[in-house]
Amino acid sequence: MSLDALQDKIYIRVGGALCLDFCNTVGWRLRDVTYELMGTPVRLIGWAWQTGVLSDEEAEAALAEAAQRSEAAEMACTEAAAFRETLFRILLARSEGRPAAPADTAALNRRLAEAAALRRLVPASAAADADATAGPAYRWAWAPLADAAGQESRRPGPAGAAAAAGPALRLAAWAQRILAAVAVSAAELLTAPEPPPVRMCGGEGCGWLFLDETRNRKRRWCSMSDCGNRAKQRRHYAKKAHEAGESS
Ligand SMILES: [Zn+2]
DSSP states (O other): OOGGGGGSSOOOOOSSSHHHHHHTTEESTTSSSOEESSOSHHHHHHHHHHTTSSOHHHHHHHHHHHHHOHHHHHHHHHHHHHHHHHHHHHHHHHHTTOOOOHHHHHHHHHHHHHHHHHEEEEESOOOTTSOTTSSOSEEEEEOOHHHHHHHHHHSOOOOHHHHHTOOOOOOOHHHHHHHHHHHHHHHHHHHOSSOOOEEEOOSTTTOOEEEOOSTTSOOOOSOIIIIIHHHHHHHHHHHHHHHHHHHO
């Protein structure tokens, strides 16, 4: 499977932060019937590739591994969807100015602990002619997927009854990376000293989250061309109906 497969669905990114875009991978979240945008391993890898979490080479490797280990790939989708709901609850609480549920914060902290094991400091610039004293000397990078997979397989197996039941299915290295990147994005947003407010789209049933980076902090819609436009049309028809009622 080639990178072309990853464009099967083009993700609309209106969140303003990776963690919010991740929450927005389900459509019509507040309706009875939601629209899953990320329900297959290829879609999940496609999202990560389109958002830059996985490079071209990493996305190709992830596709190959997902095809080879389909059970682990399906588990990645299940874990991603569960983590998405955890994050949604945390970020919705943030948008409403209330604390998140302790169980949700604990789940995010578990992902952050896994993310810490995958992060590496690397020299910020390889350019020899750059002024060595300007800017940070190091930056954060992710451990190569192959390293992450190796590290995982070297981990001692589960003890006792779990061991007797056979080794637990481990989360694929590419999926660990995706969830780690999203968790770090959420932590950065939640610890920012003066972040733009997190808002939920005012569109009926939409439920998408975004950072309100407008100057007057009055952004209401995930997208003007989508929910914003629908609301405008509704107001238009309501006005027409009202006028028709008055004239009759
Ligand atoms: Zn919307």
